[in-house]
Amino acid sequence: MAEGNRNFARMPYQTGSQLARVPARQQLLKRHNLSLVLRQVTASRSLSRAQLAARTGLTKATVSTLVDALMDARLVVERDPERGFIGRPGSPLSLNPQGPSGLGMEINVDYVSCCVVDLTGAVRFRKTIVSGNRLLRPEVVLQRAVRAASLMWRQADAAGLTVFGLGVGVPGLVDFDGVLHRAPNLLEWQGIAPAEVVADMLGRPLQSLYCDNEANLAALGELWFGIRNSLRDFVFVSGEIGVGAGIVIDGELFRGVQGLGGELGHVTVDPMGPACKCGGRGCLERVAGREALLEAAGLPVEVSPDRNRAGSVPELVARAQAGEPTTLYSLEKAGTALGIALSAFLNVLDLPAVVLGGFYAELAPWLIGPVTSELHDRVVNHSWSPTEVVVSSLGAEASVRGAAGITTRRIIDDPSAWFPEILARA
Numbered sequence: 001m002a003e004g005n006r007n008f009a010r011m012p013y014q015t016g017s018q019l020a021r022v023p024a025r026q027q028l029l030k031r032h033n034l035s036l037v038l039r040q041v042t043a044s045r046s047l048s049r050a051q052l053a054a055r056t057g058l059t060k061a062t063v064s065t066l067v068d069a070l071m072d073a074r075l076v077v078e079r080d081p082e083r084g085f086i087g088r089p090g091s092p093l094s095l096n097p098q099g100p101s102g103l104g105m106e107i108n109v110d111y112v113s114c115c116v117v118d119l120t121g122a123v124r125f126r127k128t129i130v131s132g133n134r135l136l137r138p139e140v141v142l143q144r145a146v147r148a149a150s151l152m153w154r155q156a157d158a159a160g161l162t163v164f165g166l167g168v169g170v171p172g173l174v175d176f177d178g179v180l181h182r183a184p185n186l187l188e189w190q191g192i193a194p195a196e197v198v199a200d201m202l203g204r205p206l207q208s209l210y211c212d213n214e215a216n217l218a219a220l221g222e223l224w225f226g227i228r229n230s231l232r233d234f235v236f237v238s239g240e241i242g243v244g245a246g247i248v249i250d251g252e253l254f255r256g257v258q259g260l261g262g263e264l265g266h267v268t269v270d271p272m273g274p275a276c277k278c279g280g281r282g283c284l285e286r287v288a289g290r291e292a293l294l295e296a297a298g299l300p301v302e303v304s305p306d307r308n309r310a311g312s313v314p315e316l317v318a319r320a321q322a323g324e325p326t327t328l329y330s331l332e333k334a335g336t337a338l339g340i341a342l343s344a345f346l347n348v349l350d351l352p353a354v355v356l357g358g359f360y361a362e363l364a365p366w367l368i369g370p371v372t373s374e375l376h377d378r379v380v381n382h383s384w385s386p387t388e389v390v391v392s393s394l395g396a397e398a399s400v401r402g403a404a405g406i407t408t409r410r411i412i413d414d415p416s417a418w419f420p421e422i423l424a425r426a
Contacts, residue, residue: 030426031416033058037066041076041093042412048090067093069425074099075119075415095119100164100411100418101156104404105198106214107145107170109134109185109241114148115397116156116163117404119411121225125155126397135187142194146201153204164418165208165407168195169217169399171242176259178211184277185241207418210406214238214399215262216253218357218392219246221402224409226355227393234353235345236392237264237338238399239360243285247349265289267341284341288334290359296330313359320366331366338367339374346379346387357392364391 033056040047040055047055053063070076077096099119106113110133115126127148133141149166156163172183178196183189195211219236222228236246243265247254255261265285266278273282286292290313291301297319299312319327342354354371356364368389375387392398416423 102407215244335370343378
Protein backbone atom coordinates (compact mmCIF):
# COMPACT_ATOMS: atom_id res chain seq x y z
CA MET A 1 0.00 0.00 0.00
CA ALA A 2 1.25 3.47 -0.81
CA GLU A 3 2.64 5.56 2.00
CA GLY A 4 -0.07 8.16 1.38
CA ASN A 5 -2.74 5.65 2.27
CA ARG A 6 -0.97 4.83 5.52
CA ASN A 7 -1.13 8.50 6.44
CA PHE A 8 -4.86 8.57 5.87
CA ALA A 9 -5.24 5.78 8.43
CA ARG A 10 -3.76 8.07 11.06
CA MET A 11 -5.92 11.11 10.31
CA PRO A 12 -8.30 11.80 13.21
CA TYR A 13 -11.90 11.89 12.10
CA GLN A 14 -12.98 15.54 11.87
CA THR A 15 -16.72 16.08 11.75
CA GLY A 16 -18.52 18.80 9.85
CA SER A 17 -19.42 20.66 13.03
CA GLN A 18 -15.76 20.70 14.01
CA LEU A 19 -14.87 22.08 10.59
CA ALA A 20 -17.55 24.73 11.00
CA ARG A 21 -15.76 26.01 14.11
CA VAL A 22 -12.52 26.64 12.17
CA PRO A 23 -12.17 30.37 11.33
CA ALA A 24 -12.98 30.83 7.63
CA ARG A 25 -9.79 32.65 6.63
CA GLN A 26 -9.35 33.44 2.96
CA GLN A 27 -7.45 30.24 2.17
CA LEU A 28 -10.16 28.18 3.92
CA LEU A 29 -13.18 30.02 2.58
CA LYS A 30 -13.85 27.83 -0.45
CA ARG A 31 -13.21 24.67 1.53
CA HIS A 32 -15.55 25.86 4.26
CA ASN A 33 -18.32 26.80 1.82
CA LEU A 34 -18.06 23.56 -0.15
CA SER A 35 -18.50 21.66 3.09
CA LEU A 36 -21.38 23.89 4.11
CA VAL A 37 -23.25 23.36 0.85
CA LEU A 38 -22.67 19.60 0.72
CA ARG A 39 -23.82 19.12 4.32
CA GLN A 40 -26.98 21.11 3.58
CA VAL A 41 -27.69 18.91 0.58
CA THR A 42 -27.14 15.86 2.79
CA ALA A 43 -29.48 17.10 5.50
CA SER A 44 -32.35 18.11 3.24
CA ARG A 45 -31.96 15.90 0.14
CA SER A 46 -34.28 18.14 -1.90
CA LEU A 47 -33.07 21.77 -1.85
CA SER A 48 -32.79 23.74 -5.05
CA ARG A 49 -29.89 26.13 -5.69
CA ALA A 50 -32.03 29.10 -4.69
CA GLN A 51 -33.13 27.36 -1.50
CA LEU A 52 -29.51 26.49 -0.73
CA ALA A 53 -28.58 30.14 -1.06
CA ALA A 54 -31.35 31.15 1.33
CA ARG A 55 -30.42 28.39 3.78
CA THR A 56 -26.66 29.12 3.81
CA GLY A 57 -26.65 32.90 3.40
CA LEU A 58 -24.39 32.62 0.36
CA THR A 59 -25.19 34.44 -2.88
CA LYS A 60 -27.00 32.53 -5.62
CA ALA A 61 -23.99 32.93 -7.91
CA THR A 62 -21.64 31.49 -5.26
CA VAL A 63 -23.96 28.56 -4.57
CA SER A 64 -24.28 27.82 -8.27
CA THR A 65 -20.49 27.75 -8.68
CA LEU A 66 -20.05 25.49 -5.65
CA VAL A 67 -22.80 23.13 -6.80
CA ASP A 68 -21.26 22.87 -10.27
CA ALA A 69 -17.92 21.94 -8.68
CA LEU A 70 -19.55 19.29 -6.51
CA MET A 71 -21.39 17.89 -9.52
CA ASP A 72 -18.15 17.72 -11.52
CA ALA A 73 -16.71 15.63 -8.67
CA ARG A 74 -19.75 13.29 -8.87
CA LEU A 75 -20.79 14.12 -5.32
CA VAL A 76 -24.10 15.82 -6.16
CA VAL A 77 -26.75 15.32 -8.80
CA GLU A 78 -29.50 17.65 -9.91
CA ARG A 79 -32.85 16.01 -10.48
CA ASP A 80 -35.70 17.09 -12.75
CA PRO A 81 -37.96 19.82 -11.33
CA GLU A 82 -41.00 18.61 -9.44
CA ARG A 83 -44.32 19.19 -11.19
CA GLY A 84 -47.50 20.67 -9.80
CA PHE A 85 -46.08 23.86 -8.27
CA ILE A 86 -47.04 27.40 -9.20
CA GLY A 87 -44.23 29.38 -10.81
CA ARG A 88 -40.90 28.16 -12.07
CA PRO A 89 -39.88 25.11 -10.03
CA GLY A 90 -36.28 24.66 -8.94
CA SER A 91 -34.33 21.51 -9.67
CA PRO A 92 -33.78 19.63 -6.39
CA LEU A 93 -30.24 18.59 -5.49
CA SER A 94 -29.27 15.34 -3.82
CA LEU A 95 -26.21 13.25 -3.06
CA ASN A 96 -25.06 11.12 -5.98
CA PRO A 97 -25.81 7.43 -5.28
CA GLN A 98 -23.27 6.54 -7.99
CA GLY A 99 -20.57 8.68 -6.44
CA PRO A 100 -17.79 7.43 -4.14
CA SER A 101 -18.80 4.65 -1.75
CA GLY A 102 -17.49 3.22 1.49
CA LEU A 103 -16.53 -0.36 2.34
CA GLY A 104 -17.23 -1.36 5.94
CA MET A 105 -15.96 -4.39 7.84
CA GLU A 106 -16.70 -5.69 11.33
CA ILE A 107 -14.44 -8.41 12.71
CA ASN A 108 -15.93 -9.94 15.83
CA VAL A 109 -15.42 -13.05 17.93
CA ASP A 110 -17.84 -15.27 16.04
CA TYR A 111 -18.42 -13.56 12.70
CA VAL A 112 -17.05 -11.23 10.04
CA SER A 113 -19.41 -8.82 8.33
CA CYS A 114 -18.88 -6.55 5.31
CA CYS A 115 -21.02 -4.05 3.47
CA VAL A 116 -20.82 -1.29 0.87
CA VAL A 117 -22.76 1.94 1.35
CA ASP A 118 -23.14 4.66 -1.24
CA LEU A 119 -22.89 8.39 -0.64
CA THR A 120 -26.56 8.58 0.38
CA GLY A 121 -25.97 6.00 3.14
CA ALA A 122 -27.90 3.24 1.40
CA VAL A 123 -26.53 -0.29 1.81
CA ARG A 124 -25.79 -1.61 -1.67
CA PHE A 125 -24.16 -4.93 -0.78
CA ARG A 126 -23.81 -6.93 2.42
CA LYS A 127 -22.28 -10.24 3.52
CA THR A 128 -21.76 -11.96 6.88
CA ILE A 129 -19.55 -14.98 7.47
CA VAL A 130 -20.14 -16.93 10.67
CA SER A 131 -16.97 -18.34 12.15
CA GLY A 132 -15.29 -19.01 15.48
CA ASN A 133 -12.46 -16.44 15.45
CA ARG A 134 -11.50 -16.50 19.11
CA LEU A 135 -8.57 -18.92 18.86
CA LEU A 136 -7.55 -18.27 15.26
CA ARG A 137 -4.43 -16.34 14.37
CA PRO A 138 -5.10 -12.79 13.18
CA GLU A 139 -3.84 -13.49 9.66
CA VAL A 140 -6.33 -16.36 9.25
CA VAL A 141 -9.28 -14.22 10.31
CA LEU A 142 -8.12 -11.28 8.21
CA GLN A 143 -7.76 -13.48 5.12
CA ARG A 144 -11.34 -14.60 5.61
CA ALA A 145 -12.44 -11.01 5.98
CA VAL A 146 -10.56 -9.96 2.86
CA ARG A 147 -12.29 -12.66 0.81
CA ALA A 148 -15.66 -11.24 1.84
CA ALA A 149 -14.50 -7.67 1.20
CA SER A 150 -13.17 -8.64 -2.25
CA LEU A 151 -16.57 -10.03 -3.16
CA MET A 152 -18.22 -6.78 -2.04
CA TRP A 153 -15.75 -4.79 -4.13
CA ARG A 154 -16.41 -6.85 -7.25
CA GLN A 155 -20.14 -6.32 -6.80
CA ALA A 156 -19.56 -2.59 -6.39
CA ASP A 157 -17.48 -2.54 -9.58
CA ALA A 158 -20.25 -4.30 -11.46
CA ALA A 159 -22.74 -1.69 -10.21
CA GLY A 160 -20.54 1.19 -11.35
CA LEU A 161 -19.58 2.25 -7.84
CA THR A 162 -16.11 3.48 -6.87
CA VAL A 163 -15.02 2.18 -3.48
CA PHE A 164 -13.20 5.15 -2.02
CA GLY A 165 -12.29 4.04 1.50
CA LEU A 166 -12.38 1.32 4.14
CA GLY A 167 -13.56 1.33 7.75
CA VAL A 168 -12.91 -1.59 10.12
CA GLY A 169 -14.53 -2.29 13.49
CA VAL A 170 -12.94 -4.67 16.02
CA PRO A 171 -13.86 -5.72 19.60
CA GLY A 172 -10.98 -4.17 21.48
CA LEU A 173 -8.96 -1.09 22.43
CA VAL A 174 -8.06 0.93 19.33
CA ASP A 175 -6.09 4.17 19.48
CA PHE A 176 -6.29 7.19 17.20
CA ASP A 177 -3.66 5.67 14.89
CA GLY A 178 -5.94 2.70 14.20
CA VAL A 179 -3.78 0.29 16.20
CA LEU A 180 -5.55 -2.46 18.13
CA HIS A 181 -3.77 -2.70 21.48
CA ARG A 182 -5.88 -5.31 23.19
CA ALA A 183 -8.82 -7.58 22.36
CA PRO A 184 -9.58 -9.75 25.42
CA ASN A 185 -11.80 -12.12 23.45
CA LEU A 186 -9.45 -12.57 20.46
CA LEU A 187 -6.12 -14.41 20.65
CA GLU A 188 -2.88 -12.60 19.77
CA TRP A 189 -4.51 -9.45 18.39
CA GLN A 190 -2.13 -6.99 20.03
CA GLY A 191 -0.28 -4.25 18.19
CA ILE A 192 -2.09 -4.77 14.88
CA ALA A 193 -3.42 -2.01 12.60
CA PRO A 194 -6.34 -3.99 11.08
CA ALA A 195 -7.38 -1.43 8.45
CA GLU A 196 -3.85 -1.13 7.09
CA VAL A 197 -3.38 -4.91 7.02
CA VAL A 198 -6.69 -5.42 5.21
CA ALA A 199 -5.87 -2.66 2.71
CA ASP A 200 -2.51 -4.28 1.94
CA MET A 201 -4.16 -7.68 1.47
CA LEU A 202 -6.88 -6.27 -0.77
CA GLY A 203 -4.30 -4.70 -3.09
CA ARG A 204 -6.79 -2.10 -4.28
CA PRO A 205 -6.53 1.71 -4.31
CA LEU A 206 -8.02 3.25 -1.16
CA GLN A 207 -7.99 6.92 -0.25
CA SER A 208 -9.38 6.66 3.28
CA LEU A 209 -8.64 4.13 6.02
CA TYR A 210 -10.16 4.02 9.49
CA CYS A 211 -10.24 1.53 12.34
CA ASP A 212 -12.07 1.77 15.65
CA ASN A 213 -13.77 -0.20 18.37
CA GLU A 214 -16.93 -1.85 17.06
CA ALA A 215 -19.14 -0.13 19.67
CA ASN A 216 -17.87 3.30 18.61
CA LEU A 217 -18.70 2.53 15.00
CA ALA A 218 -22.10 1.17 16.01
CA ALA A 219 -22.81 4.46 17.79
CA LEU A 220 -21.90 6.37 14.62
CA GLY A 221 -24.04 4.02 12.54
CA GLU A 222 -27.00 4.75 14.81
CA LEU A 223 -26.30 8.49 14.71
CA TRP A 224 -26.07 8.67 10.91
CA PHE A 225 -28.45 5.97 9.73
CA GLY A 226 -30.82 5.21 12.62
CA ILE A 227 -34.45 6.21 12.51
CA ARG A 228 -34.16 8.42 15.61
CA ASN A 229 -32.81 11.55 13.92
CA SER A 230 -33.31 13.55 17.11
CA LEU A 231 -30.69 11.53 19.01
CA ARG A 232 -27.59 13.72 19.29
CA ASP A 233 -26.43 12.82 22.80
CA PHE A 234 -26.46 9.19 23.89
CA VAL A 235 -24.47 6.15 24.92
CA PHE A 236 -24.77 3.18 22.58
CA VAL A 237 -24.41 -0.15 24.39
CA SER A 238 -23.18 -2.95 22.14
CA GLY A 239 -24.03 -6.34 23.57
CA GLU A 240 -21.87 -9.09 22.11
CA ILE A 241 -19.61 -11.64 23.82
CA GLY A 242 -18.07 -8.49 25.28
CA VAL A 243 -19.94 -5.32 26.17
CA GLY A 244 -18.85 -2.04 24.62
CA ALA A 245 -20.13 1.51 24.66
CA GLY A 246 -19.97 4.26 22.09
CA ILE A 247 -20.44 7.76 23.50
CA VAL A 248 -21.97 10.47 21.32
CA ILE A 249 -22.00 14.07 22.58
CA ASP A 250 -23.50 16.87 20.49
CA GLY A 251 -23.51 14.63 17.44
CA GLU A 252 -19.82 13.71 17.74
CA LEU A 253 -18.11 10.56 18.93
CA PHE A 254 -16.24 10.92 22.21
CA ARG A 255 -13.28 8.53 22.42
CA GLY A 256 -11.18 9.89 25.27
CA VAL A 257 -7.63 11.24 25.19
CA GLN A 258 -6.07 8.22 23.43
CA GLY A 259 -9.18 6.90 21.68
CA LEU A 260 -9.62 4.08 24.18
CA GLY A 261 -12.77 5.19 26.01
CA GLY A 262 -16.11 3.41 26.25
CA GLU A 263 -15.07 0.11 27.85
CA LEU A 264 -18.38 -0.35 29.65
CA GLY A 265 -17.93 -4.13 29.78
CA HIS A 266 -15.03 -3.72 32.19
CA VAL A 267 -16.82 -1.53 34.68
CA THR A 268 -16.96 -3.46 37.97
CA VAL A 269 -20.49 -4.35 39.05
CA ASP A 270 -19.52 -6.95 41.67
CA PRO A 271 -16.08 -6.57 43.35
CA MET A 272 -16.30 -10.17 44.58
CA GLY A 273 -17.53 -11.51 41.24
CA PRO A 274 -15.82 -13.86 38.77
CA ALA A 275 -12.42 -13.11 37.27
CA CYS A 276 -12.40 -11.43 33.85
CA LYS A 277 -9.99 -11.84 30.96
CA CYS A 278 -9.06 -8.18 31.30
CA GLY A 279 -7.43 -8.98 34.65
CA GLY A 280 -10.20 -7.48 36.76
CA ARG A 281 -12.96 -9.11 38.75
CA GLY A 282 -16.72 -8.77 38.63
CA CYS A 283 -16.78 -6.90 35.30
CA LEU A 284 -20.12 -6.25 33.61
CA GLU A 285 -19.08 -8.57 30.75
CA ARG A 286 -18.87 -11.49 33.19
CA VAL A 287 -22.50 -10.97 34.20
CA ALA A 288 -24.25 -9.47 31.18
CA GLY A 289 -22.07 -10.47 28.22
CA ARG A 290 -23.64 -12.90 25.79
CA GLU A 291 -21.79 -16.01 26.91
CA ALA A 292 -22.29 -15.23 30.60
CA LEU A 293 -25.99 -14.68 30.09
CA LEU A 294 -26.48 -17.84 28.06
CA GLU A 295 -24.56 -19.92 30.59
CA ALA A 296 -26.66 -18.50 33.43
CA ALA A 297 -29.78 -19.54 31.55
CA GLY A 298 -28.38 -23.05 30.99
CA LEU A 299 -28.01 -22.65 27.22
CA PRO A 300 -25.09 -23.48 24.87
CA VAL A 301 -23.08 -20.71 23.27
CA GLU A 302 -22.08 -22.25 19.94
CA VAL A 303 -22.41 -20.41 16.64
CA SER A 304 -25.43 -21.14 14.45
CA PRO A 305 -25.02 -20.48 10.70
CA ASP A 306 -28.76 -20.15 10.10
CA ARG A 307 -28.99 -17.07 12.34
CA ASN A 308 -25.54 -15.64 11.65
CA ARG A 309 -25.25 -15.08 15.39
CA ALA A 310 -24.82 -17.18 18.53
CA GLY A 311 -27.18 -20.11 18.09
CA SER A 312 -28.69 -19.96 21.56
CA VAL A 313 -29.89 -16.35 21.49
CA PRO A 314 -33.10 -17.24 19.61
CA GLU A 315 -33.70 -19.99 22.14
CA LEU A 316 -33.11 -17.53 24.97
CA VAL A 317 -35.72 -15.20 23.46
CA ALA A 318 -38.16 -18.10 23.00
CA ARG A 319 -37.76 -19.19 26.61
CA ALA A 320 -38.22 -15.63 27.84
CA GLN A 321 -41.40 -15.29 25.80
CA ALA A 322 -42.64 -18.55 27.34
CA GLY A 323 -41.93 -17.22 30.83
CA GLU A 324 -39.30 -19.83 31.75
CA PRO A 325 -38.21 -18.87 35.33
CA THR A 326 -34.44 -19.45 35.04
CA THR A 327 -34.27 -17.45 31.83
CA LEU A 328 -36.27 -14.58 33.28
CA TYR A 329 -34.09 -14.53 36.39
CA SER A 330 -30.93 -14.45 34.26
CA LEU A 331 -32.25 -11.57 32.20
CA GLU A 332 -33.30 -9.67 35.32
CA LYS A 333 -29.84 -10.12 36.81
CA ALA A 334 -28.14 -9.04 33.56
CA GLY A 335 -30.39 -5.99 33.22
CA THR A 336 -29.70 -4.98 36.82
CA ALA A 337 -25.93 -5.24 36.30
CA LEU A 338 -26.20 -3.27 33.07
CA GLY A 339 -28.19 -0.57 34.84
CA ILE A 340 -25.59 -0.33 37.62
CA ALA A 341 -22.75 0.09 35.12
CA LEU A 342 -24.66 2.60 33.03
CA SER A 343 -25.53 4.65 36.13
CA ALA A 344 -21.83 5.25 36.72
CA PHE A 345 -21.42 6.34 33.09
CA LEU A 346 -24.42 8.66 33.15
CA ASN A 347 -23.56 10.31 36.46
CA VAL A 348 -20.21 11.28 34.96
CA LEU A 349 -21.29 12.13 31.41
CA ASP A 350 -24.83 13.50 31.90
CA LEU A 351 -26.33 11.95 28.77
CA PRO A 352 -30.09 11.84 28.20
CA ALA A 353 -30.41 8.52 26.34
CA VAL A 354 -29.18 4.94 26.25
CA VAL A 355 -29.43 2.90 23.03
CA LEU A 356 -29.39 -0.88 23.41
CA GLY A 357 -27.66 -2.56 20.46
CA GLY A 358 -26.17 -5.88 19.45
CA PHE A 359 -28.01 -8.84 20.94
CA TYR A 360 -29.36 -6.53 23.66
CA ALA A 361 -31.75 -5.20 21.02
CA GLU A 362 -33.33 -8.66 20.78
CA LEU A 363 -33.58 -8.92 24.55
CA ALA A 364 -34.77 -5.36 25.13
CA PRO A 365 -38.31 -6.32 26.28
CA TRP A 366 -36.76 -8.02 29.33
CA LEU A 367 -33.77 -5.72 29.88
CA ILE A 368 -35.35 -2.26 29.70
CA GLY A 369 -37.30 -2.72 32.93
CA PRO A 370 -34.38 -3.58 35.26
CA VAL A 371 -32.05 -1.14 33.48
CA THR A 372 -34.54 1.70 33.92
CA SER A 373 -35.13 0.76 37.53
CA GLU A 374 -31.43 1.01 38.35
CA LEU A 375 -31.10 4.31 36.49
CA HIS A 376 -34.06 5.64 38.47
CA ASP A 377 -32.42 4.74 41.77
CA ARG A 378 -28.80 5.63 40.95
CA VAL A 379 -28.64 8.51 38.44
CA VAL A 380 -28.66 11.71 40.46
CA ASN A 381 -30.67 13.85 38.02
CA HIS A 382 -33.22 11.16 37.16
CA SER A 383 -36.09 12.77 39.11
CA TRP A 384 -36.17 15.87 36.89
CA SER A 385 -34.31 14.64 33.80
CA PRO A 386 -34.94 10.90 33.35
CA THR A 387 -32.77 8.92 30.97
CA GLU A 388 -34.54 7.45 27.94
CA VAL A 389 -33.72 3.82 27.17
CA VAL A 390 -34.38 2.91 23.53
CA VAL A 391 -33.59 0.05 21.15
CA SER A 392 -31.20 0.37 18.22
CA SER A 393 -33.04 0.62 14.92
CA LEU A 394 -30.08 -1.01 13.11
CA GLY A 395 -29.63 -4.01 15.41
CA ALA A 396 -26.65 -6.19 14.55
CA GLU A 397 -25.80 -4.08 11.47
CA ALA A 398 -25.02 -0.88 13.36
CA SER A 399 -21.25 -1.40 13.56
CA VAL A 400 -20.61 -2.45 9.97
CA ARG A 401 -22.88 0.37 8.74
CA GLY A 402 -20.90 2.84 10.81
CA ALA A 403 -17.61 1.41 9.49
CA ALA A 404 -18.75 1.86 5.90
CA GLY A 405 -20.27 5.26 6.62
CA ILE A 406 -16.97 6.68 7.92
CA THR A 407 -15.75 7.06 4.34
CA THR A 408 -18.83 8.79 3.01
CA ARG A 409 -19.17 11.06 6.04
CA ARG A 410 -15.54 12.15 5.70
CA ILE A 411 -16.25 13.17 2.12
CA ILE A 412 -19.46 14.99 3.05
CA ASP A 413 -17.86 16.84 5.95
CA ASP A 414 -14.86 18.09 3.98
CA PRO A 415 -15.08 17.27 0.26
CA SER A 416 -12.08 19.31 -0.88
CA ALA A 417 -9.76 17.43 1.50
CA TRP A 418 -10.42 14.29 -0.55
CA PHE A 419 -11.03 15.93 -3.95
CA PRO A 420 -8.67 18.95 -3.92
CA GLU A 421 -9.26 19.58 -7.61
CA ILE A 422 -12.75 20.95 -6.87
CA LEU A 423 -11.20 23.98 -5.12
CA ALA A 424 -9.99 25.23 -8.49
CA ARG A 425 -13.53 24.97 -9.87
CA ALA A 426 -15.36 26.48 -6.89
